[in-house]
Structures are given as structure tokens and as C-alpha cells.
Amino acid sequence: MNYIRHRLAVFSASALIMLGGMVSASAADIVIVGAGGISQEAQKKALWEPAAKALGWTFEEDTSQSWTEARAQVDAGAVSWDIISLNMGEVQLAVDAGVIIKLPSDIVDRKDFVPGSVNDYCVGNSVFSTVVAYSTKKYGNNGPKTMQDFWDVKKFPGKRGLFRSPRGNLEAAALALGHSPSEVYDFLSTDAGKKAAFDKIAELKPYAIWWDSGAQATQLVKDGEVDMIYGWNGRLQAAIDDGAPFKINYKDGLLDSDCYAVVKGAPHTNNAIRFIKEISKPEYIKNLPKYMAYGGANLKAYAQYDEKTLSRLASSPENAKQQYPTNVDFWGKNGTTLSEAFDNMILSK
Incomplete structure (x- = not known):
């Protein structure tokens, strides 16, 4: 990430807080934040919208390029986001900064997920x-x-x-x-x-x-x-x-993999945990490649893919064997x- 840009983003967010410009707690059941562009659009269509419909919930979305923007909200005591998406390599940084919370141990069954895509604080959403x-x-x-x-x-x-x-x-x-x-x-x-x-x-x-x-x-x-x-x-x-x-x-x-975490002090913490649990199910994850060439972290979705779909995914067995994993530690x-x-x-x- 461009940390100069991120530091400026944090400064701008903090300034908005001091000026009273931060959005108050949403009337929606959940507020989820993605990285924008086709990635966020794909997750919205494949995961967020059908999961919210199944739960009978409404959600709002926002866009962020860095977890440090969530840190500005936490530091100011004015948190408006519930779930953020961040890279697995950034999780420990966010934990050390006190930005995200520890998740229930049973939120997902880790054996069903790509190795390294789930930890105590974050649940994998896509593998790239x-x-x-x-x-x-x-x-x-x-x-x-x-x-x-x-x-x-x-x-x-x-x-x-x-x-x-x-x-x-x-x-x-x-x-x-x-x-x-x-x-x-x-x-x-x-x-x-x-x-x-x-x-x-x-x-x-x-x-x-x-x-x-x-x-x-x-x-x-x-x-x-x-x-x-x-x-x-x-x-x-x-x-x-x-x-x-x-x-x-x-x-x-x-x-590498991106994952979902819950912001400390989120206005809808319990909903956020339940929503992550829901959107991590294979019945939603299997649809992610319809909208973008990323596979989900839940391996149970892969059995339903044809050869053409697998050829476009970095996480398919044929493509994965040519690559090596990021060392998040x-x-x-x-x-x-x-x-x-x-x-x-x-x-x-």
C-alpha cells in the first residue's frame, strides 16, 4: 500500500471527525467496507446482497484503500463502519493498533478454508x-x-x-x-x-x-x-x-488472500459477526468468479467450478502449483x- 497516501487519508479522516463530519451510526443492519472497483462490486453481487436477503437485513457499503482509515475512526471514538476488508498481511498491524476485534472461534470451520486465509481476527473472502x-x-x-x-x-x-x-x-x-x-x-x-x-x-x-x-x-x-x-x-x-x-x-x-474483520467499537458488532459467518458459506462464495477472476477462500465452493472457471483462478490447483504463498508473518x-x-x-x- 502507499503509506504516504494512507497517512494523508488518516489525517483527512481525523479532520472530518474533529469537524463533526463523520457519519453517525447507520440505520442499516450492517455497514461493510470494501476496496472499491470491480472487486467490491463482485463481492456485493456474489456475497453481500444474497446474504442480506437471506437474513432479511439491509446493508450500507463504503470504500477504503487502507485499514488505517478505520483506525482514525477508532482513535476518535466515532466508529461508523462494522466490517472492513483487509489483506492478511495487514491483520497483525491492525491488531497491534487496536483496530479490530477477536472473532468467535466457531465463526467458520477453518479446515474448509485455504490454509492461512483464516485467523483469530479475520476470515478470508478472496484468494488472489x-x-x-x-x-x-x-x-x-x-x-x-x-x-x-x-x-x-x-x-x-x-x-x-x-x-x-x-x-x-x-x-x-x-x-x-x-x-x-x-x-x-x-x-x-x-x-x-x-x-x-x-x-x-x-x-x-x-x-x-x-x-x-x-x-x-x-x-x-x-x-x-x-x-x-x-x-x-x-x-x-x-x-x-x-x-x-x-x-x-x-x-x-x-x-495471497483478503479477509473480513470487525472494527473495534463497531455500531453493529453482533450483526457484523453473524454477517461474516453468513457470507463465508460456499453457496455464496461459489458465485464470486461469475463477477471477477478471484476464487473464494472457502474450498467447498471449488468442486462446482468447470475447467474454464478454474483456468482463470490463481487459487485453482493447476495455477497454484506454479506459485508460492505470501508470508504474512x-x-x-x-x-x-x-x-x-x-x-x-x-x-x-
Whole structure:
């Protein structure tokens, strides 16, 4: 995430609170917050709307790019959100900051979920991957096949789209330096490894277009502003489905998951817990790929997918075996420090 932007968001939210601009507790049964764009729209259609109908509830939705915006509400004692979606790698940061609550141990059956997609504070909603996609108009079918190719600006000239965050980029840089997926986090756990990875990312600064949201990544691909991009598979697939001449390469993709958490001091805490339990059922999760190329975290939904659907999901067995999982403990421990270092690297000449 772009932590400079997030700090500004927190400041703005805090200012609204002080000015009395924060929304009071909603009259709806639940207020749920997503990341916006096609991801939020997909979750609304597949999960939120049918679950609310089944419960006989009404819901309101909002959009946020960072859990730190929820922190501003908690710190001000003016919480208007119930459920927020955040990345698994951010959960420990939110816990340490006192922003989200511990969930009941029986909220879901963890054995039914993708390993690592459920913990004491968050329940997985979607599984995605950060992957390379490249322009077939520019490279044909001979685009970059490895992270070393992604960094090779002589063999593959052109603009690169990169998320304005250390997450994913540090792992990719470690691969570009010649380390295998199994070695990535051991390498990044050393000071020398972190420095080498940041130096490697800095090599791409003259060729990089930094994106801040999934919607922006989709638009960069659709508009042809980048020749290749390292981004979230569902957002990239959406651009391809809209006609963008790009191809996704799942090799060395970084598997990850987003999850639902309940904000501390939420106006409808009990409803929020019940709603997460409901929307995590396979009868809703199975419909998620109808609206976006993301699989749900509940594995019971996968038995109902055909081959075409599975081929578009990062979490399908065939695609998943080419990838490696995000180490959320690494990001929980190092996220804040690495984000500050990343911002400094971006802003330096």
C-alpha cells in the first residue's frame, strides 16, 4: 500500500471527525467496507446482497484503500463502519493498533478454508495472486517468462506497472536477483537482503508507472499505458476480458488472500459477526468468479467450478502449483518499517 497516501487519508479522516463530519451510526443492519472497483462490486453481487436477503437485513457499503482509515475512526471514538476488508498481511498491524476485534472461534470451520486465509481476527473472502501480465501486441507470445525477464529492460523494453508498495515488489526483486521462491523470505529477513531488494526495485524507477489501486491497474492495462505489469490477477483479467491484448503468466505468482474483520467499537458488532459467518458459506462464495477472476477462500465452493472457471483462478490447483504463498508473518513484523523505506526509495533521486 502507499503509506504516504494512507497517512494523508488518516489525517483527512481525523479532520472530518474533529469537524463533526463523520457519519453517525447507520440505520442499516450492517455497514461493510470494501476496496472499491470491480472487486467490491463482485463481492456485493456474489456475497453481500444474497446474504442480506437471506437474513432479511439491509446493508450500507463504503470504500477504503487502507485499514488505517478505520483506525482514525477508532482513535476518535466515532466508529461508523462494522466490517472492513483487509489483506492478511495487514491483520497483525491492525491488531497491534487496536483496530479490530477477536472473532468467535466457531465463526467458520477453518479446515474448509485455504490454509492461512483464516485467523483469530479475520476470515478470508478472496484468494488472489500478484502476477506478471504482458502486452501481446508488443511482445507477441514471447513476453517475460520470469522475474528476471521482467527486470530485463534491454530484452523487453517498455513501461512497467508496479504497485506503489513494498508488498510483492520485494519478493519479486528477490526472484529477479536469482533466488528461488523457497528462499525469498529467508533472503529478505536479512538486512543485506532487504537492501539488495530495494536497490533492485530502484533499477526500474525510470521505467515504472506506479499504481495505487486495483482499479488503476486495470485502467493502465486497458489504456495501453504499460507494456507489462506486476499486479493482481483479477484486476488484470478484467482488463483482458474488456479486450486488452495482454496475457497473464502465473509462474512465480505470489498467492495471497483478503479477509473480513470487525472494527473495534463497531455500531453493529453482533450483526457484523453473524454477517461474516453468513457470507463465508460456499453457496455464496461459489458465485464470486461469475463477477471477477478471484476464487473464494472457502474450498467447498471449488468442486462446482468447470475447467474454464478454474483456468482463470490463481487459487485453482493447476495455477497454484506454479506459485508460492505470501508470508504474512514477515509482513506483520516488517510491514511498517519496509513501507517507510519504500516511500523513501520512491521519493529519492
